[in-house]
Amino acid sequence: MKxxxxxxxxxxxxxxxxxxxxxxxIVYPVFSSLYYSFTDYNLLESPNWVGLDNYRTMFTDDEKYxxxxxxxxxxxxxxxxxxxxxxxxxxxxxxxxxxxxxLYRSAYYxxxxxxxxxxxxxxxxxxxxxxxxVNSALGLxxxxxxxxxxxxxxxxxxxxxxxxxxxxxxxxxxxxxxLKNIPKDYYEAASVDxxxxxxxxxxxxLPLLSPIILFNLIMQTISAFMTFTPAYIISRGEGGPxxxxxxxxxxxxxxxxxxxxxGYASAMAWVALIVIGIVTLLIFQxxxxxxxxxxxxxx
Numbered sequence: 323m324k325x326x327x328x329x330x331x332x333x334x335x336x337x338x339x340x341x342x343x344x345x346x347x348i349v350y351p352v353f354s355s356l357y358y359s360f361t362d363y364n365l366l367e368s369p370n371w372v373g374l375d376n377y378r379t380m381f382t383d384d385e386k387y388x389x390x391x392x393x394x395x396x397x398x399x400x401x402x403x404x405x406x407x408x409x410x411x412x413x414x415x416x417x418x419x420x421x422x423x424x425l426y427r428s429a430y431y432x433x434x435x436x437x438x439x440x441x442x443x444x445x446x447x448x449x450x451x452x453x454x455x456v457n458s459a460l461g462l463x464x465x466x467x468x469x470x471x472x473x474x475x476x477x478x479x480x481x482x483x484x485x486x487x488x489x490x491x492x493x494x495x496x497x498x499x500x501l502k503n504i505p506k507d508y509y510e511a512a513s514v515d516x517x518x519x520x521x522x523x524x525x526x527x528l529p530l531l532s533p534i535i536l537f538n539l540i541m542q543t544i545s546a547f548m549t550f551t552p553a554y555i556i557s558r559g560e561g562g563p564x565x566x567x568x569x570x571x572x573x574x575x576x577x578x579x580x581x582x583x584x585g586y587a588s589a590m591a592w593v594a595l596i597v598i599g600i601v602t603l604l605i606f607q608x609x610x611x612x613x614x615x616x617x618x619x620x621x
Contacts, residue, residue, distance in 0.1 A: 359588035369585060376589035387590070389565050390573040397479060397569060398546040401486040406538055409490040413497035414527075427498070431491035442485070443555030447472055450481045472556055478566045485552050493538045500534035501527070529614040536609050540602055547598050550575065570594060 359376055361369035380387045416427050449455045450471035457467045471477045504527065512522050528535075550571040553561065559576070561568030574594070578587030 355588040355591055358585050359592050361585045362583075363585040363588075364582045365584055366582065372585070376586045377593070379586070380589065380593070386565065386568065386573060390561075390568045390570045393479065393561075393566065393568050394547065394570040397483060397486075397549065398543060400480075401483045402539065402542045402546050404483065405487045405490050405542055406493060406535065408487050409493035409538070410497050410531075410535075412490065413494045413501055416494070416498055417501045427495075430494060440551060440555055443552045446481065446485050446552065447556045450484075473563055475564045475566045478557075478563055482549070482552050482556065482567055482569075486546065486549070493542060496534055496538055497531065500531050504530050532613040533615065536605070536613050540605055543601060543605065544598055547571075547594065547601075 358369060360371060360373055362372050362375075363369035412430055416423060416430065451457075452468050452470040452473070454471075456471060457469065460467045469477075472481050508526050508530075509522055512526060517525065548571055549569055553567050553569045553572045554575070557563075557567045557572075559572075559580075561572050561576075570590070571594075574587050574590045577583045577590065
């Protein structure tokens with residue numbers, strides 16, 4: 323009995339660093355931000371309780387807040403489907419048995435390996451600048467252009483979407499693993515029955531890959547809602563031109579660390595958390611109609 327109690331003590335001692343870190347760096351900041359969201363805390367003075375004023379202001383008196391929501395939703399609904407479609411297409415190409423396939427897989431994964439870093443964002447701002455690679459490529463095919471794609475309000479957000487799609491490697495690898503698990507017997511039987519490649523894709527590949535698609539969809543949607551670094555670097559922290567790249571996370575950062583409105587920024591963070599939670603729940607609820615689990619039939 324005494325030996326058993328000693329084992330429990332040893333277990334608690336080993337778990338103590340994690341428990342302590344979880345309480346200090348996760349639980350305390352979460353509940354602190356919830357409290358500050360009901361105050362006018364500005365880092366320099368003691369917070370004063372203002373109730374729901376921060377939440378009321380953001381939905382009724384803050385035009386930039388509504389603009390950041392619009393920009394973020396456009397970014398999420400454009401970048402996530404394009405990224406997944408591109409990742410799936412490349413994964414299907416890399417699923418073929420050709421020489422040097424390992425090199426191709428590494429090359430396509432490289433953009434995701436370096437991630438949304440500052441260096442990549444700076445590179446992207448050069449590529450889409452008025453003297454950048456895009457305009458040079460257009461010149462090679464006879465299209466003269468001196469447009470700064472980043473400085474043009476009509477195309478600025480699309481440069482961020484293009485950067486997101488370009489970093490498709492992580493989703494591609496997960497799709498590739500899913501494709502490897504689909505038995506080749508299914509395709510051989512479908513070919514014998516006369517099904518062409520398109521029909522095989524919609525009747526075999528997509529249904530059997532739907533759990534993988536669900537996973538990638540949820541992960542990439544959450545990631546897209548939290549995108550910050552590319553928008554900050556490419557727009558130089560302003561979200562321009564004309565607020566066309568003012569993503570929600572960038573505007574939250576500006577209210578917190580440029581205007582020192584920590585209470586308002588905390589309220590924004592909690593609204594973002596609730597919205598992401600609702601969107602994730604909706605995706606999960608919709609999955610019963612389009613995700614195929616072999617152990618449960620068509621649902």
